Structures are given as structure tokens and as C-alpha cells.
Amino acid sequence: MAHQHSSQGRLSRSGDTEDMAALLAPRLAHFAGVARTEHVTRAARELGVPQSTLSRAMARLERDLGVDLFARHGRAVSLTTAGRTFLASVERALAEVERAAEEVRADADPATGKVAFGFLHTMGAETVPGLLHAFRADHPRVRFSLVQNYGEAMLERLRAGELDLCLTSPVPDAPDLVARRLDEQKLRLVVPADHRLAARRRIRLAEAAEETFVTLEPGYGLRNIFDVLCREAGFKPRVAFEGEEAETLRGLVAAGLGVALLPPPTVPRPGVVELTVTAPRAVREIGVAWLADRPDTPPVAAFKKFLLSRKGGLLGQPPEFARPADRGLRTADAP
Numbered sequence: 279m280a281h282q283h284s285s286q287g288r289l290s291r292s293g294d295t296e297d298m299a300a301l302l303a304p305r306l307a308h309f310a311g312v313a314r315t316e317h318v319t320r321a322a323r324e325l326g327v328p329q330s331t332l333s334r335a336m337a338r339l340e341r342d343l344g345v346d347l348f349a350r351h352g353r354a355v356s357l358t359t360a361g362r363t364f365l366a367s368v369e370r371a372l373a374e375v376e377r378a379a380e381e382v383r384a385d386a387d388p389a390t391g392k393v394a395f396g397f398l399h400t401m402g403a404e405t406v407p408g409l410l411h412a413f414r415a416d417h418p419r420v421r422f423s424l425v426q427n428y429g430e431a432m433l434e435r436l437r438a439g440e441l442d443l444c445l446t447s448p449v450p451d452a453p454d455l456v457a458r459r460l461d462e463q464k465l466r467l468v469v470p471a472d473h474r475l476a477a478r479r480r481i482r483l484a485e486a487a488e489e490t491f492v493t494l495e496p497g498y499g500l501r502n503i504f505d506v507l508c509r510e511a512g513f514k515p516r517v518a519f520e521g522e523e524a525e526t527l528r529g530l531v532a533a534g535l536g537v538a539l540l541p542p543p544t545v546p547r548p549g550v551v552e553l554t555v556t557a558p559r560a561v562r563e564i565g566v567a568w569l570a571d572r573p574d575t576p577p578v579a580a581f582k583k584f585l586l587s588r589k590g591g592l593l594g595q596p597p598e599f600a601r602p603a604d605r606g607l608r609t610a611d612a613p
Contacts, residue, residue, distance in 0.1 A: 305339050306368045308332055309347070312355060313365045319353050389419050391577035396425040396432040396444035398499070400524050401564075403544040405593060406445070413584050420577045428522075429499035436569055442578045443585065447499045449565030457567040460585065461592035465503070465560040466552040468531045468538045475537075476551040483539075483555050487513035490536040492527045495520045503562050504539050510558040564592060 312321040312332065322329040340347050347361035357365060385392040397406045410422060425435060429446040436444055437454065449457045467486060469475050475486070493515070494501040501520075508515045518536045521527050525547075527538045532549030541562065542552065566585045568574075574582060585592075 305335050306372060308335050309339060310365065310368050310372060312336060312348070313357055313361065316356055317354050386575040386577070388576035388580070389417075390421065391575055392421040392423055393578050393581045394423040394425070394440060394442045395581070396427060396435060396441045396446075398429065398432075398445060398447060398564075399426055399522075400500075400541055401445055402426050409585070409588070409592075413581060417577070417580060420581070428494075428497065430497050433567065436567060439569075442574070443566055443568050443582060445564060445566055445585075447562045447564050448503065449563050450567050454570055455567050456570050457565050458586060458589070459563050459565045460589050462561045462563045463541045463593055465507075465539050465541055465555060465562060467555055468528055468540050468550050468552050470531055470534050470537075471549050471551055472534075473537070473551070475553065478553055480554045480556050482557045483507060483511040483560065484513065484557075486537060487511065487515075489516070490518045491515045492519040492521065492530045492536040492538050493517055494524070494527070495522060498522075500524070500541070500562060507539065507555075507558055507560055 308321075308325060308327070311325045312318060315321045315324065318333055318336075319329055322332045325332065336348065343364075345360045346358050347364055348355040349358055384390065395406075406424075414420065425432065425441060425444075427435075429448070429450075432441060432444040432446055433450060433452075433455070435441045445460075447463075449459050451457070467475075467481055467483065475481060491504075493504050504515075519527075519530060521530070524540050525543065528540060528543060528547050528550060530536065531538050532547065539555070539560065540552075566582070568582065
């Protein structure tokens with residue numbers, strides 16, 4: 279029968295779990311070593327610690343837990359029932375710690391590590407695949423965990439430690455973030471192909487003040503830019519629909535639900551005409567952001583350096599909106 283230990287200095291059952299874990303963690307490997315060898319002297323030799331230190335550590339572990347883990351037979355020991363129960367959980371815990379250590383070491387490996395990278399929906403069709411393809415030419419085994427979302431949601435995940443880097447717009451200005459402008463993208467007024475403005479090539483945004491708009495939901499970076507540009511143009515837009523994705527809005531414009539202020543599409547969209555906005559200056563800046571004062575792993579540092587090297591050329595050239603043979607159809611205006 280296990281003898282009773284004094285409760286003095288023992289953590290109570292209602293004590294904080296994190297306190298107990300912090301107290302026990304350094305001694306779990308020592309306990310497993312003694313349990314495996316069933317001999318304090320051999321365990322001390324294998325673990326590379328003095329025998330007296332190991333004996334005191336086991337006695338303190340039992341005192342903190344309030345149960346006997348070992349039955350002692352001179353320098354030899356055997357596990358009690360409580361000790362066998364405790365060992366099963368300790369071995370699982372140690373295996374999980376080792377697995378976690380291997381995972382973080384693998385993620386930080388310069389050649390095969392992982393980058394958690396977020397980007398806007400509108401960057402997903404062409405820009406990000408092109409970036410990853412170019413980067414992996416020199417870093418073929420680097421792995422990516424990709425998140426596609428709107429700007430504010432990505433910044434939240436960046437702050438939570440779920441992302442290493444993100445491409446976002448507008449470029450954030452916050453004390454806990456570092457952000458670098460990489461490129462800018464012209465926004466166009468998108469109207470149905472049979473709209474009264476469809477014959478135009480350029481337009482001042484104020485000329486669309488009486489139109490009904492379809493736009494992104496509040497909180498999206500592009501929606502913030504849209505609201506600011508409308509204020510600068512001197513009107514409050516009448517909004518018929520608020521969506522989550524730019525190409526959905528372009529489709530709704532083609533269906534005649536309204537007009538929209540959008541970045542250029544990856545491929546031409548039938549049924550719409552895209553007008554250059556001459557005033558106010560309608561652009562959105564694209565930048566890369568990361569959390570200040572967070573050290574980079576080698577693969578993250580390499581990808582960050584690569585992104586910064588693309589400044590001014592991140593987006594490439596906007597697509598042509600009509601092939602020469604189709605220009606008579608006026609599916610869209612040239613920029």
C-alpha cells in the first residue's frame with residue numbers, strides 16, 4: 279500500500295492546470311527513464327544526471343502529485359499502479375512534444391520549410407500562382423500554407439500568428455505591423471454592355487453619381503477604397519448589392535443589376551464595358567505585411583525577400599479587354 283505524503287507544498291486539485299504542467303514538465307523524461315530501467319543508478323547513467331539529483335527529483339515528483347509512483351527495493355524500483363497509469367500518459371505527452379519539436383524544426387528548414395501566406399481573392403487567379411511558380415524555381419521544396427481572404431481578416435490572422443506574410447490592400451499602417459507597398463492597380467467603372475455609358479472610354483466618377491452600384495461588403499479593403507473615392511467625387515452611392523467576391527460583382531453588372539468600381543479582370547468578361555476613371559485617381563495599392571518584431575524562419579525570410587524584389591512589377595500588365603477582331607463588339611474599352 280502506498281504510504282501517505284505530506285500535503286505541504288503540494289499543488290491542490292483546484293490549482294491552475296498550467297501551473298501543474300510547468301511544474302511537472304522538466305521531470306517527465308526523468309520519470310520515464312527511471313520507469314523504463316527500473317533502476318535509479320542505470321537511469322541516472324543513461325540520462326546523464328547525478329544519481330542523487332535523479333532520486334531527489336523522483337521524490338519531489340511524488341510529493342507534488344501526492345501519490346507514490348515507485349515501490350523501492352534498494353536502488354531498484356518498480357512502478358506502483360499509480361505509476362503505471364502515470365507512465366502511459368507521460369509517454370504519450372513526451373511523444374507529442376517530440377512530434378511538435380520535429381514539426382517546428384521541419385517548418386524552419388531553409389530548403390523544405392513552410393510559409394503561411396495570405397492573399398486577396400483578386401490575387402488568386404494569376405498573381406499568386408505566378409509568384410509561387412517563380413519562387414519555387416529556386417526553392418522547389420519550400421511548402422506553402424495558403425489562405426485566401428479579404429484584407430482585415432488576413433490581418434487578424436497575421437496578428438494571431440496564423441500567417442507569416444500577406445498580400446493586402448490598402449497597405450496597412452499600424453504600429454504592430456510592418457508593411458511595404460509593392461504595386462498599384464487601376465480601378466475601372468464597370469457597366470453593362472448596353473448601358474448609356476458603354477460608348478465612353480473614360481469617365482469622371484461624379485458622372486456615375488445617379489447610378490446604382492454593386493460592391494463588396496463593408497470591411498473589405500476594396501469597399502473602403504470605393505467609399506473614399508465616392509466621397510471625394512461628392513456623392514453617397516446607392517448600393518443594390520454587397521458581395522464577397524469581385525468577379526461575382528462583375529457578373530451582376532453584366533446582368534444589369536448595377537455598375538461597379540473594380541480592378542481589371544484576369545480574363546475579359548462578356549457583357550460588360552470597363553471605363554477608365556479619370557477623377558478622382560482610382561487606384562488601389564497592393565502591399566505585403568508582416569508582424570513587427572517577429573523573427574523569420576529561413577523560408578519565410580527568403581519568400582519575403584522575393585516579394586520585396588517584385589516591387590513595381592507584382593501585377594504585371596493588365597490584360598487586353600478585347601481581341602482586335604472583336605473590337606467592333608465593344609465588350610470593353612481599352613485602358
